[in-house]
Amino acid sequence: MKKKSLVRIGTRGSQLALAQASEVKARLAAAHEALRDPDAVEIVVISTTGDRVQDRPLAEIGGKGLFTKEIEEGLLDGSIDIAVHSMKDVPTVLPDGLVIDCILEREDARDAFLSGKASGIDDLPAGSVIGTSSLRRQALILSRRPDLKVVSFRGNVGTRLRKLENGDVDATLLAMAGLNRLAIQQTGTTPIPADVMLPAVAQGAIGIERRQSDDRIAGLLAPLNHSESAIRVTAERAMLAELDGSCRTPIAAHAVLAGGSLSLKGLVVLPDGTQRHDAALDGAPGDAAALGREVGLQLRREAGPEFFRLLGQG
Numbered sequence: 001m002k003k004k005s006l007v008r009i010g011t012r013g014s015q016l017a018l019a020q021a022s023e024v025k026a027r028l029a030a031a032h033e034a035l036r037d038p039d040a041v042e043i044v045v046i047s048t049t050g051d052r053v054q055d056r057p058l059a060e061i062g063g064k065g066l067f068t069k070e071i072e073e074g075l076l077d078g079s080i081d082i083a084v085h086s087m088k089d090v091p092t093v094l095p096d097g098l099v100i101d102c103i104l105e106r107e108d109a110r111d112a113f114l115s116g117k118a119s120g121i122d123d124l125p126a127g128s129v130i131g132t133s134s135l136r137r138q139a140l141i142l143s144r145r146p147d148l149k150v151v152s153f154r155g156n157v158g159t160r161l162r163k164l165e166n167g168d169v170d171a172t173l174l175a176m177a178g179l180n181r182l183a184i185q186q187t188g189t190t191p192i193p194a195d196v197m198l199p200a201v202a203q204g205a206i207g208i209e210r211r212q213s214d215d216r217i218a219g220l221l222a223p224l225n226h227s228e229s230a231i232r233v234t235a236e237r238a239m240l241a242e243l244d245g246s247c248r249t250p251i252a253a254h255a256v257l258a259g260g261s262l263s264l265k266g267l268v269v270l271p272d273g274t275q276r277h278d279a280a281l282d283g284a285p286g287d288a289a290a291l292g293r294e295v296g297l298q299l300r301r302e303a304g305p306e307f308f309r310l311l312g313q314g
């Protein structure tokens, strides 16, 4: 008879999600003798609304937690013990009884520019077509290059790269983190500096969610937490929470830790790129959440109620 596994990891079934879950399994095995048996940690694939709806832009389906809800249900009903998430896809408010207090060392937070025709947004010929379904990427492209055309672009990384090679679009944007984790080295890939395209909140960070009451799992996860990454993600997510951002709001943030100081930049921008507001503050790493809230408040004040009304956000 098969031994009962000691830790069940819930994850989406996409290639990237599976790679992230495998990384967590390997890290658990490296940190704990008892988890070294290959059967000790089991990966349980759970399909989410975001995975099932492939024919419409995600922003149109609306709502938060499109990639997390069904997995969180698995945590709450006890069918899994931990859930591995791209923190970029995790809403700022978690269901009662669940916590995320383990953030792995963050990958490259930047976006990647992929094109056979140019090495960055600024080099694209006028009128070029860029495929992306991210409102943030769309808005930031249009605020910099109003002459470009943005078309909706969904599907997994492989599908998108094929569409690019077929010439359906002149360029596309993807997270560097996803490409790196899948070890995809596509020619014509250039990281976009964060000051040219500010990344999504928590882009490149993996978080592990668990039942708050599960002390056994808390103990197993503790050595996997990377505190610098957790501080950066805390600041960015506190900013997002202050803005009540959903996937309908093009919001970007990027925190860096250098010389013992935490610097946070944030922005909000209309989907058509015609109005954009930026804010930035430095603070102590221990004040990450307060710093994030303050940058969020500054953006709220700066943009004003009319901006958020235009976004359809009250």
Ligand SMILES: NCc1[nH]cc(CCC(=O)O)c1CC(=O)O
Pocket (backbone or CB within 6 Å): 086, 087, 088, 089, 173, 174, 175, 177, 178, 202, 203, 204, 205, 206
């Ligand atoms: N919303 C999809 C999503 N969620 C996380 C990543 C990339 C990996 C990461 O940011 O950690 C992606 C794909 C992309 O934006 O290219």
